[in-house]
Amino acid sequence: MAAWSERLAGVSGVLLDISGVLYDGGEGGGAAIAGSVEAVARLKRSRLKVRFCTNESQKSRADLVGLLRRLGFDVSEGEVTAPAPAACLILKQRGLRPHLLVHDGVRSEFDQIDTSNPNCVVIADAGEGFSYQNMNKAFQVLMELENPVLFSLGKGRYYKETSGLMLDVGPYMKALEYACGIEAEVVGKPSPEFFKSALQEMGVEAHEAIMIGDDIVGDVGGAQRYGMRALQVRTGKFSSTMGPQEPLPPATSSLPRRWCLLSSLSCLPVPPPACPPGCLRRQPDLPCTSPASTPHCLRDQAEGRAGSAAAQLALP
Amino acid sequence: MAAWSERLAGVSGVLLDISGVLYDGGEGGGAAIAGSVEAVARLKRSRLKVRFCTNESQKSRADLVGLLRRLGFDVSEGEVTAPAPAACLILKQRGLRPHLLVHDGVRSEFDQIDTSNPNCVVIADAGEGFSYQNMNKAFQVLMELENPVLFSLGKGRYYKETSGLMLDVGPYMKALEYACGIEAEVVGKPSPEFFKSALQEMGVEAHEAIMIGDDIVGDVGGAQRYGMRALQVRTGKFSSTMGPQEPLPPATSSLPRRWCLLSSLSCLPVPPPACPPGCLRRQPDLPCTSPASTPHCLRDQAEGRAGSAAAQLALP
Numbered sequence: 001m002a003a004w005s006e007r008l009a010g011v012s013g014v015l016l017d018i019s020g021v022l023y024d025g026g027e028g029g030g031a032a033i034a035g036s037v038e039a040v041a042r043l044k045r046s047r048l049k050v051r052f053c054t055n056e057s058q059k060s061r062a063d064l065v066g067l068l069r070r071l072g073f074d075v076s077e078g079e080v081t082a083p084a085p086a087a088c089l090i091l092k093q094r095g096l097r098p099h100l101l102v103h104d105g106v107r108s109e110f111d112q113i114d115t116s117n118p119n120c121v122v123i124a125d126a127g128e129g130f131s132y133q134n135m136n137k138a139f140q141v142l143m144e145l146e147n148p149v150l151f152s153l154g155k156g157r158y159y160k161e162t163s164g165l166m167l168d169v170g171p172y173m174k175a176l177e178y179a180c181g182i183e184a185e186v187v188g189k190p191s192p193e194f195f196k197s198a199l200q201e202m203g204v205e206a207h208e209a210i211m212i213g214d215d216i217v218g219d220v221g222g223a224q225r226y227g228m229r230a231l232q233v234r235t236g237k238f239s240s241t242m243g244p245q246e247p248l249p250p251a252t253s254s255l256p257r258r259w260c261l262l263s264s265l266s267c268l269p270v271p272p273p274a275c276p277p278g279c280l281r282r283q284p285d286l287p288c289t290s291p292a293s294t295p296h297c298l299r300d301q302a303e304g305r306a307g308s309a310a311a312q313l314a315l316p
Numbered sequence: 317m318a319a320w321s322e323r324l325a326g327v328s329g330v331l332l333d334i335s336g337v338l339y340d341g342g343e344g345g346g347a348a349i350a351g352s353v354e355a356v357a358r359l360k361r362s363r364l365k366v367r368f369c370t371n372e373s374q375k376s377r378a379d380l381v382g383l384l385r386r387l388g389f390d391v392s393e394g395e396v397t398a399p400a401p402a403a404c405l406i407l408k409q410r411g412l413r414p415h416l417l418v419h420d421g422v423r424s425e426f427d428q429i430d431t432s433n434p435n436c437v438v439i440a441d442a443g444e445g446f447s448y449q450n451m452n453k454a455f456q457v458l459m460e461l462e463n464p465v466l467f468s469l470g471k472g473r474y475y476k477e478t479s480g481l482m483l484d485v486g487p488y489m490k491a492l493e494y495a496c497g498i499e500a501e502v503v504g505k506p507s508p509e510f511f512k513s514a515l516q517e518m519g520v521e522a523h524e525a526i527m528i529g530d531d532i533v534g535d536v537g538g539a540q541r542y543g544m545r546a547l548q549v550r551t552g553k554f555s556s557t558m559g560p561q562e563p564l565p566p567a568t569s570s571l572p573r574r575w576c577l578l579s580s581l582s583c584l585p586v587p588p589p590a591c592p593p594g595c596l597r598r599q600p601d602l603p604c605t606s607p608a609s610t611p612h613c614l615r616d617q618a619e620g621r622a623g624s625a626a627a628q629l630a631l632p
Binding site: 126127128129130131132133135136139140143157158164165166167168170171172174175176177178179180181 | 442443444445446447448449451452455456459473474480481482483484486487488490491492493494495496497
């Protein structure tokens with residue numbers, strides 16, 4: 001594997017997907033993916049800016065951060081870009097009153113939103129809430145509107161829980177689009193506006209940033225289209241559906257064919273830590289003059305995966 | 317409105333959709349659409365061949381026919397072309413063992429089908445059976461198959477019950493297609509194979525047949541693509557969503573722009589009855605020499621809808 005300084009030259013910010021990269025959800029809240037707690041800690045010690053960019057729409061940001069902290073991650077609410085708060089901003093700006101088809105866990109994010117006499121529909125990963133009755137109600141609300149507006153918090157196809165693959169909000173978005181003959185507005189990855197706001201909050205330009213996720217469409221494709229670089233981890237939904245040599249499923253065949261694969265976040269080569277006070281280094285790719293440095297992960301080299309056709313970094 | 321003999325010259329067989337044309341489903345089985353019982357009786361007395369061509373997939377043919385007979389219709393099981401029996405034929409021919417996501421009411425149609433160790437998925441209008449759990453199970457079965465095969469009994473967007481519009485199987489087909497990155501095989505209208513089998517069972521060629529339904533995609537579009545003529549009734553789902561002057565919803569914009577609209581089946585101009593024994597008529601468009609004749613419905617003329625741009629018959 002090429003050196004960090006060569007492959008990620010100019011990168012100053014990392015956007016980290018959460019589900020499938022940091023942890024797999026499931027019974028009891030889920031489980032951290034091996035090595036990811038330490039990897040986040042290393043990243044935060046490095047000179048890189050780090051932000052969490054998730055399409056999680058079953059939980060409020062507060063609940064999500066609480067769960068991650070219990071699993072050992074160093075993360076705060078202010079470091080997370082999530083679709084529900086972004087949707088609230090849009091609803092307020094456009095004076096829209098949503099009918100909500102969302103999980104109870106995220107409903108509190110909409111506490112300040114007027115939901116009376118709805119003139120649009122917002123769907124999120126409602127899980128068991130995607131009953132026929134609830135879907136039909138959302139459909140009927142849309143059909144009664146002169147100009148039906150549907151917001152979908154993300155459009156992921158599925159995600160991995162510890163018990164197996166689970167349908168995400170995307171399939172249900174497609175169902176309502178087809179039923180009503182409309183096109184949804186996606187709030188979340190891969191929407192360019194969503195990446196834009198995450199980067200603004202991190203204070204990094206697109207060409208200086210890399211997205212790390214397990215979703216080839218939402219994370220890799222979306223980031224690349226917005227001018228960022230992208231790494232796909234082999235954890236989360238990736239590990240359940242595609243081996244390294246398998247072709248992309250048909251739904252993703254329009255995506256760029258070159259991107260970087262990484263066994264897991266724990267294998268991310270991390271640059272030297274930010275220089276402590278007193279360090280005289282001025283050029284960012286030179287080693288820090290401080291005696292301490294973070295060891296790079298060597299697992300990918302050891303597994304012999306470097307150099308394969310799939311393991312090329314796609315520059316935007 | 318032009319005379320029957322002019323507008324439907326050469327038509328010798330009529331395919332009738334059931335839901336939205338004969339009756340609207342709902343509480344207590346639903347209700348016959350005004351005048352449709354008598355219209356079916358008139359058609360059956362005429363010289364035309366009549367067959368019922370439905371995408372109904374919540375009920376077995378036996379249950380559907382029982383319901384229709386209770387509502388007063390003259391119909392027998394052998395006159396109905398429905399997707400579940402057609403799907404069983406395909407499953408047997410191809411040696412496939414389905415995982416079924418169907419309504420309990422239609423499950424008996426699959427009694428002779430091996431459903432052990434499934435190597436495909438069949439979905440139908442499952443109604444409340446479209447729970448998140450059931451959808452996720454179908455998704456997981458498909459994702460575990462090397463070559464996932466999904467059959468959908470119809471792909472209707474929605475239908476009308478007495479209580480309002482209801483999501484049909486189509487949106488759920490789209491959801492699974494998107495989730496798995498596959499394309500479903502549709503068994504039912506508008507599949508050409510389905511029209512073919514209905515016409516074969518009726519003994520009429522496509523150019524001699526007309527389809528009457530309330531669904532612009534499944535009935536009108538499908539029939540026209542198969543070389544048939546088509547009439548769309550303004551009952552069923554049509555009456556809830558489109559006035560005569562409203563444009564087609566975006567999802568159907570690729571369809572032919574010319575087809576014939578009819579207020580309801582009760583307004584169908586019916587040709588003279590089949591000639592009784594002893595009649596000397598030889599040319600089919602001449603009046604029967606028998607003294608009795610069936611009066612034509614004049615309601616469309618009375619409403620002044622004839623001659624509008626939308627009310628043109630699209631010849632294949």
